[in-house]
Amino acid sequence: MNILNFGIPTPHSVITNPKSKPSSNRNPRNGCNRILCSDQLKSGNHGFEFGINRAHHMKRPNRIRRKSTVDFAGAVETEGSSSTSGDGSSSFYDAIVIGSGIGGLVAATQLAVKGAKVLVLEKYVIPGGSSGFYERDGFKFDVGSSVMFGFSDKGNLNLITQSLAAVGFRLPVIPDPTTVHFHLPNGLSVLVHKEYNEFVSELVSKFPHEREGILGFYGVCWKIFNALNSLELKSLEEPIYLFGQFFKKPIECLTLAYYLPQNAGNIARKYIKDPELLSFIDAECFIVSTVNAMQTPMINASMVLCDRHFGGINYPVGGVGEIAKSLAKGLVNKGSNILYKANATSIIIENEKAVGVKLSDGRKFYAKTVISNATRWDTFGKLLKKEDMPEEEKRFQKAYVKAPSFLSIHMAVKADVLPPDTDCHHFVLEDDWKSLEDPYGSIFLSIPTVLDSSLAPEGNHILHIFTVSSIEDWEGLSRKDYEAKKEVVAAKIIDRLEKKLFPGLASSIVFKEVGTPKTHRRYLARDSGTYGPMPRGIPKGLLAMPFNTTAINGLYCVGDSCFPGQGVIAVAFSGVMCAHRVAADLGYEKKNKVLDTGLLGLLGWFRTLA
Numbered sequence: 001m002n003i004l005n006f007g008i009p010t011p012h013s014v015i016t017n018p019k020s021k022p023s024s025n026r027n028p029r030n031g032c033n034r035i036l037c038s039d040q041l042k043s044g045n046h047g048f049e050f051g052i053n054r055a056h057h058m059k060r061p062n063r064i065r066r067k068s069t070v071d072f073a074g075a076v077e078t079e080g081s082s083s084t085s086g087d088g089s090s091s092f093y094d095a096i097v098i099g100s101g102i103g104g105l106v107a108a109t110q111l112a113v114k115g116a117k118v119l120v121l122e123k124y125v126i127p128g129g130s131s132g133f134y135e136r137d138g139f140k141f142d143v144g145s146s147v148m149f150g151f152s153d154k155g156n157l158n159l160i161t162q163s164l165a166a167v168g169f170r171l172p173v174i175p176d177p178t179t180v181h182f183h184l185p186n187g188l189s190v191l192v193h194k195e196y197n198e199f200v201s202e203l204v205s206k207f208p209h210e211r212e213g214i215l216g217f218y219g220v221c222w223k224i225f226n227a228l229n230s231l232e233l234k235s236l237e238e239p240i241y242l243f244g245q246f247f248k249k250p251i252e253c254l255t256l257a258y259y260l261p262q263n264a265g266n267i268a269r270k271y272i273k274d275p276e277l278l279s280f281i282d283a284e285c286f287i288v289s290t291v292n293a294m295q296t297p298m299i300n301a302s303m304v305l306c307d308r309h310f311g312g313i314n315y316p317v318g319g320v321g322e323i324a325k326s327l328a329k330g331l332v333n334k335g336s337n338i339l340y341k342a343n344a345t346s347i348i349i350e351n352e353k354a355v356g357v358k359l360s361d362g363r364k365f366y367a368k369t370v371i372s373n374a375t376r377w378d379t380f381g382k383l384l385k386k387e388d389m390p391e392e393e394k395r396f397q398k399a400y401v402k403a404p405s406f407l408s409i410h411m412a413v414k415a416d417v418l419p420p421d422t423d424c425h426h427f428v429l430e431d432d433w434k435s436l437e438d439p440y441g442s443i444f445l446s447i448p449t450v451l452d453s454s455l456a457p458e459g460n461h462i463l464h465i466f467t468v469s470s471i472e473d474w475e476g477l478s479r480k481d482y483e484a485k486k487e488v489v490a491a492k493i494i495d496r497l498e499k500k501l502f503p504g505l506a507s508s509i510v511f512k513e514v515g516t517p518k519t520h521r522r523y524l525a526r527d528s529g530t531y532g533p534m535p536r537g538i539p540k541g542l543l544a545m546p547f548n549t550t551a552i553n554g555l556y557c558v559g560d561s562c563f564p565g566q567g568v569i570a571v572a573f574s575g576v577m578c579a580h581r582v583a584a585d586l587g588y589e590k591k592n593k594v595l596d597t598g599l600l601g602l603l604g605w606f607r608t609l610a
């Protein structure tokens with residue numbers, strides 16, 4: 001296998017809408033639906049059936065139809081049909097979502113729950129994007145990282161749990177007693193325990209002279225986290241909700257407004273003086289933002305540095321892919337649809353409004369709104385013509401660049417090469433703090449079989465090793481040179497892990513597959529394989545980050561190039577916000593036109609200040 005194939009090529013393209021859930025699917029104890037192992041994703045060919053059973057009672061849009069392989073009740077046309085869809089009011093769907101990453105799926109399911117008819121178009125054969133999975137030789141790998149925030153059973157910030165519950169799923173999870181084990185320069189080793197006090201004691205034991213500083217910095221994080229956790233989380237672009245929250249929780253909202261334009265590095269420097277401890281704070285931020293603390297918004301840092309202790313890091317039994325599979329299934333259960341192998345090539349604009357999506361095979365789908373889960377670079381550079389890029393997007397691309405991608409090594413090893421008490425997640429930077437953000441400088445390692453042994457045959461562990469890498473490093477090579485380079489670079493990374501953590505690692509490998517930024521670009525449809533947006537300079541916290549509305553009427557964005565940025569929980573929040581704003585615009589939620597104009601104008605102006 002030359003290129004890492006993210007996912008299992010299944011023969012089917014479409015999950016059909018079964019309309020209602022069987023009652024046997026309910027957990028008698030809590031009334032929630034539990035995930036079933038043999039779901040539709042595994043069950044083979046479902047054919048092009050969806051929508052047909054509702055065709056009889058849907059109004060047909062006013063379009064001339066020449067040729068269409070499927071009767072989608074007028075929601076689809078093939079290339080060559082002439083469309084007179086106008087403002088899209090006769091469209092079958094309320095919303096089309098391009099992409100089934102967690103951002104897209106959360107937006108879609110939240111809308112479906114409110115009663116909207118949604119169609120998700122996914123280029124690949126399974127849902128999840130970077131939170132997908134793939135199987136090889138009996139091993140089940142997470143495509144992206146395996147560290148899941150927001151997946152606990154308490155508070156308001158457990159957005160993964162809440163998103164699943166909204167569509168009737170509650171996944172069994174395995175709590176991780178530690179978030180990450182840092183192996184850093186000068187022999188600094190820090191284990192981030194789930195228990196906050198244990199973590200603080202460990203850090204203070206390494207930096208006893210900075211006890212006050214440590215308590216001060218993490219104390220501010222808790223202040224922000226508690227404020228966030230006290231709010232009902234919905235769209236910050238919807239004034240009735242936003243002003244309502246200010247009215248109900250004024251102190252918390254003012255706290256968040258105060259920290260919104262600030263970064264973790266500045267706050268850390270108010271409390272901490274030791275340069276090595278400040279470098280540790282950089283590493284804490286880097287693992288979740290791919291930039292140092294000076295460039296990491298304080299709200300985002302607080303979210304992850306506290307949720308790991310509050311709700312903890314919880315791993316879904318069966319792998320991260322179960323989250324997307326359940327959301328996709330829940331979407332269909334709620335009467336909406338998902339279409340796989342559906343490569344969107346353009347967003348159809350009529351009368352300056354987004355009204356539909358065209359696929360690479362010529363099919364066109366129409367809806368009242370279009371939501372793009374593709375990155376902003378893909379949305380405004382490929383799905384829409386680059387020349388037509390709105391000013392607001394140009395400003396975004398000035399403030400943010402594409403973060404580099406990763407080199408990923410998915411590997412299986414004989415279990416006995418790992419010591420029995422090995423932690424699940426590791427971060428390795430051996431010699432020089434300056435290399436923290438460099439390509440191949442730091443190494444991320446997850447061993448999810450430490451938590452869930454079902455992911456590998458008995459006697460084996462799976463390792464996902466990844467390190468920052470840019471697409472430029474991998475372009476212009478012949479096939480042979482590309483393959484050879486993958487082997488050389490991977491061997492060096494494995495050798496470093498062997499020296500630092502696991503003697504004998506290389507000789508215990510039973511399976512290995514290497515993915516590059518090109519692999520990420522190919523399978524995740526992300527421009528240059530990017531991990532997400534990264535501030536070009538020192539940002540004003542989250543102030544410049546766009547929310548979900550765009551300058552194009554009817555077009556919304558969701559995912560990691562929207563507020564609050566990278567991360568599964570972050571894109572889940574983006575999905576919740578997006579669904580709320582779209583639902584208000586579609587009439588499924590309250591809205592006030594005058595307040596909308598005022599708030600959206602104000603937020604747009606704030607972004608110009610950043």
Ligand SMILES: NC(=O)c1ccc[n+]([C@@H]2O[C@H](COP(=O)([O-])OP(=O)(O)OC[C@H]3O[C@@H](n4cnc5c(N)ncnc54)[C@H](O)[C@@H]3O)[C@@H](O)[C@H]2O)c1
Pocket residue numbers: 098099100101102103104121122123124127128129130131143144145146147148149342343344345373374375378523524525526531532558559560561565566567568569571
């Ligand atoms: N915390 C973790 O451990 C972890 C693990 C995995 C992923 N993540 C996060 O997930 C974030 C990304 O989530 P996301 O929801 O923004 O997006 P995503 O990139 O995960 O998913 C986007 C989906 O859209 C599809 N797509 C893109 N263009 C398309 C097109 N033209 N037509 C049809 N489909 C198209 C892709 O195939 C993909 O499935 C990343 O920032 C990363 O931080 C985090």
Ligand SMILES: CC(C)=CCC/C(C)=C/C=C/C(C)=C/C=C/C(C)=C/C=C/C=C(C)/C=C/C=C(C)/C=C/C=C(\C)CCC=C(C)C
Pocket residue numbers: 145146147149180228231233236245253254256257260287288289299300301303304425426427444445446564565566567568569570573606
């Ligand atoms: C509107 C205005 C102007 C004002 C107003 C004020 C207010 C009210 C405000 C509010 C706000 C809010 C609500 C906000 C929210 C936010 C949030 C939720 C956020 C979140 C975030 C999150 C994040 C960022 C996350 C991330 C994560 C990640 C990325 C992860 C990753 C991981 C990894 C990679 C792992 C590592 C590994 C190893 C080590 C192995």
